[in-house]
Every structure is written in structure tokens, then in C-alpha cells.
Amino acid sequence: MHALPNVEFEVGAESKLTSRSQTTIPTSVRKALKLKPGHDSIAYKILSSGDVLISRKNSEEEKDLVMESFLDFLAKDIRRHPGQVQQLDEQLINQAKSLIAGIDIDLSNPLSADDE
Structure with a gap:
């Protein structure tokens, strides 16, 4: 993971890909983003550094x-x-x-x- 300047991390976690390229979002991340399984969506943004930013998707975006x-x-x-x-x-x-x-x-x- 690349160092992100001026970013404080509240929660860090890792997960592994399955053979179907799926992963489980760790509990600590789900709690931090207040995600409800089966209800909420997440958005992925790939930064120029190659890091991925995961955020809770707003209902308007959904x-x-x-x-x-x-x-x-x-x-x-x-x-x-x-x-x-x-x-x-x-x-x-x-x-x-x-x-x-x-x-x-x-x-x-x-x-x-x-x-x-």
C-alpha cells in the first residue's frame, strides 16, 4: 500500500479474494461505514497511486x-x-x-x- 499524504487512518483491515474474485468486507470496515448487509452499497475509486478508496454509496447515487x-x-x-x-x-x-x-x-x- 502506498503512503497517502495527510491522511489519518481510523480503521485498517485486510481481506482475501475468493476464486470468484469476491471478498468479504471486514466487520470493522462495515461498522465504520455503517453498512447494512443486503441494503447498502459501496463505491470504489482507484487513485492514481494504485490505492483503492472504498466509501459508502449515498442513496441518491444508488x-x-x-x-x-x-x-x-x-x-x-x-x-x-x-x-x-x-x-x-x-x-x-x-x-x-x-x-x-x-x-x-x-x-x-x-x-x-x-x-x-
């Missing part, structure tokens, strides 16, 4: 504007045309199930070169 626009469109359309809302037809559900049948995902396997 917004997916495309998804938000789509959901707003759906909500408005449902309000304007409530009679058009229909349950998914069983044939469509069965077709979707057939498209994913036999696909197994093993999260403990390393990612392929194409997936990285």
Missing part, C-alpha cells in the same frame, strides 16, 4: 434512473387504465419456466473468462 423512469411509466399507466391490468397467463409462465429449465448455477464455481 438510483437507477432508467428503472425509475420505467416504474413511473408503469405506475401512471396502471392509474390511467386499471382495467388493463391482468394476471399473467399460465402459458406465458410455463414458457418462461421452459426457457430456464435445466440451468444450474453454482455460486462456488469460479467465473469463466467470458463472465469476468
Whole structure:
């Protein structure tokens, strides 16, 4: 790790990469950043020195504007045309199930070169 000028460290920690290039954020870091597992996000910034700055991502940054626009469109359309809302037809559900049948995902396997 490179020395960062004029920076005081409150918390230091290390973690190891798994074969899937994943890591666990150490408890001391999660507590310092007040991260809630399954809820909060983190942001990574790579400094010119090669060091990485990890910070808690603000909720405003977490917004997916495309998804938000789509959901707003759906909500408005449902309000304007409530009679058009229909349950998914069983044939469509069965077709979707057939498209994913036999696909197994093993999260403990390393990612392929194409997936990285």
C-alpha cells in the first residue's frame, strides 16, 4: 500500500479474494461505514497511486434512473387504465419456466473468462 499524504487512518483491515474474485468486507470496515448487509452499497475509486478508496454509496447515487423512469411509466399507466391490468397467463409462465429449465448455477464455481 502506498503512503497517502495527510491522511489519518481510523480503521485498517485486510481481506482475501475468493476464486470468484469476491471478498468479504471486514466487520470493522462495515461498522465504520455503517453498512447494512443486503441494503447498502459501496463505491470504489482507484487513485492514481494504485490505492483503492472504498466509501459508502449515498442513496441518491444508488438510483437507477432508467428503472425509475420505467416504474413511473408503469405506475401512471396502471392509474390511467386499471382495467388493463391482468394476471399473467399460465402459458406465458410455463414458457418462461421452459426457457430456464435445466440451468444450474453454482455460486462456488469460479467465473469463466467470458463472465469476468
